Amino acid sequence: MTAIGTPFGAMSIRQLQAGLAAKEFSATEVAAASIERIERDDARMHAFLELTADMAADAAAKVDAALAAGSLADAGPLAGVPVGFKDNMNLLNTHTTCASNMLANYLSPYTATCVAYTLHAGALPLGKLNMDEFAFGSSTETSAFGPTLNPWDFERVPGGSSGGSAAAVAAGLVPVALGSDTGGSIRQPASFCGIVGVKPTYGVVSRYGVVAFGSSLDQVGPFARTVEDAALALNAISGFDEHDCTSQAADVDFTANLAEGVRGMRIGVVPAFMEAEGLTDEVRDRVAEAAQKLADLGAELVEIELPNAKAAMSAYYVLGPCEAFSNLARFDSVRYGYCDPGHADLGAQYEASRAKGFGPEARRRIMLGSYLLSAGVYDTYYYPAQQVRTLITQDYERAFQKVDCILTPVSPRTAFKFGEIGDPTQMYLSDMFTISINIAGNGGMSVPVGLGANTNLPVGVQLISPAFKDVNMFRAAAALESVYGPAPVAPQFAGTH
């Protein structure tokens, strides 16, 4: 804790590193105090599933040694920054549970590339963060270990599936956390918790070591309270990885144009999205206001059409479950994971272990995928879904001939209450504005733009980039931040020391 009383986790990367460089505190103090604070302040909120105090201390010792030897920069661009990882990311010798009973006792024998890159950059790993089971959900309610609470209002969900990551950052427990986004799982919880959440273009960050949900849709990205912190984190985790042949070499500095402003930038707005059924007035108003702010800063607003985006939801709920069905087939109780005892027959052991090891939403998606891929059904669903995918990708390509970035809502509404949405298909609508970006593969991010007029809860806007031009959305995000200010720590956590 600093003289002014801000907890380390509530600082920005710049603030932390300035303090470290000035020897106001050591990385070891940062690690210890951060762990202590989580133990105290996360007890009810339940963002973390596992703490890695020893690893954090070891990483901190290295940062302190680099500092003592002369330069903090030698310890890496994220030197001394406490971070948390969504619990679908492998970190050697930690539990990687995917918030599922299936993997409750699974210990990682290796480390995911995005995690390794974060550690290589000098960050302090504090632990693993709660999520919807296997990332199936938009509320973190499907976690087998209990939900995470929204730090703004404990009666509400933090969003999902990366709800633990979003809540931890919004509560000021960590400046940066990593999440994964298959249909909106970074952007929607970032919106619900009032912070920045980035789903980069598919291929910017390696997926190696991140437990797969929908391989062609999954992408890893950072949560932070400032646009710059998110960009710094993305700098650290992005790049080609020889272990993931869908990753791309991206020699890009995501912080490069944050100060440029939006003058001359063409920002697309989608009238059809603003009239979408289910979009609440308070969210619509905030999004419209944000668009106007960008125009005020010199951006040109251009109305565009994404005519096939309405089919994104249907395509997603074909492609996602198909890939998930196959990706989750490996959890068969034989070599690791939950094994129901006492079965003499292999088939019976498979059935009972998977029936008991997976929660209802996981079982639902597995069965859905299994059906959709079966003989005779495949041609009716999977193939058209791939065709829709092509159409949506073309929609975006066409739109990006006219604009540099697109601005849309993230979620149709602010955070809802626990148990409020019981019907799975209603829950799926949470992702109506985010899904098409995973389908097309380009980048999208959520940026906080104040509170909703009715609920007084955070609202985010979504900025969408052309593929591998993620710097465009960062540029617009930085401009919005200059108007709205960096994301605040959720009020009930702002006073905690």
Add this chain to the structure above:
Amino acid sequence: MKKLEEILKTWEPVIGLEIHAELTTLNTKMFCGCKLEFGAAPNTHTCPVCLGLPGALPVPNRAAIESIVLAGLATNCDIEKHSMFYRKNYMYPDMAKNFQTTQGPIAFCMRGHLDLDVDGANADERYGLADLKPGESADNITRTEDGYVAHVGITRIHMEEDAGKMVHIGGGEGRIAGATHSLVDYNRAGTPLIELVTEPDLRTPEEARLFMQKLRQIYLAIGISDCSMEEGSLRCDGNVSLRRRGTTELGTKTELKNMNSFKNLHDGLLYEICRQAQVLEEGGIIYQETRHWDPTAKRTIVMRVKESADDYRLFPEPDLAPYDLSDEFIESVRAKLPELPDDKAARFQQEFGLSAYDARHLVEHRSTAQFFEACMSDAERELGSAAAKLAKPLANLAINDVSGWLNANPDAVLDESPLTPNRAVQLVQLVADGTISSKQGKEVFAAVIEEDADPKAIVEDRGMQQVSDTGAIEAVVDAVLAENPDKVEQYQGGKTGLIGFFVGQCMKRMQGKGNPQIINELLANKLDA
């Protein structure tokens, strides 16, 4: 059961093969960097990828793609420029991810063929061959002087990964029946595998055997696999059905497994044809099932009945990008294509005047073919055009003595053995010029390998030179005849079989070095005079 010959009058067997080859000559697995090594301690060559651990992703082995393109070019396939990997979903403990990464409707190699030379006794199993004159064609065969050529279509060759190896404990002979538990070794999991599927163009077990043999020669020639049927790096499943002769509709097929040698492939198919004929003739039904060939009991037994087609829920593998092979790549692979066995055999016939039979057998093994060629160039260097007459004896040496020795010593490497091409040429020359007999040639062959010495030196050291001096031999012959007047009398009385006795006596006196031809001639002259 009826004999095949009888069955063929009523029934036409239809056979198709599925042949898996592990790309054993590669260093690493299909989708990860784990080493490929047969016989390593269980589960020592594994990593998160081939163990299918959560979060692991495949990265394709480029060398494996080159290997399959090479295989396709060598078997007259079209190389598909655009193809992709698919996931074949099924649950079994030897498949860690519970899906196998394989290919979909379009494989790297499509629409190929091989032509089989079926001659001599091998042609006997083909029904109706006698109705054709040389040069005439029917179905997929063309009659030749001493047999026929069969044109066998190849549907496709696709790339996939091998599963781990299951070991069942407690049952009989490692079988799953009666086992108390099973172990899995994932060293083999992820081994690059190419699967060749033939059209149902084969009609006899012999054709199936020859196809497999020819494919093995090709794979060995292009160097993509060690093709060990014993160790399972080359595996063959056979699909067999019968239809009434004259009809075109296919009958219900059974799939035959465990045909892990050429003999088992032939015998398994033969048995299955006979079994199906008997069932059908007794009014029974052939069930679509997988059967196991038991070479000890000499019968096939049911492994699994397929009630309906398996639904593998095949879909494109999202972790691997579709392939886009360039013309440059395909041409660069084509440039690496070595001379194939058929071309080599044709060249041997033309260049060295060998018979088709000798040429075909010479090219059966790459090492003996290479050895033969090295011998011929050595001989030509020393003897010029006179080397031509050594071609036949050198071919015989390679086909008989060298192959025999290699078969008896599977670990031996011809290139590193004491039998250099130069020594082989010396050896056949010693026989050809009568210095030693062909029987002594065998002795010298063994001695060269054992003692690592030149044939000439061995012959000298052992004093093996044949005595061909007629005067010296005549003296011995006279002595032997003089010593055995009773036998001479018997011989001249009609017991001509005694000639062997006289030859033996002469040889004994000459310590085996007498030229047997001259001894025979002289004896015959004197006895018959």
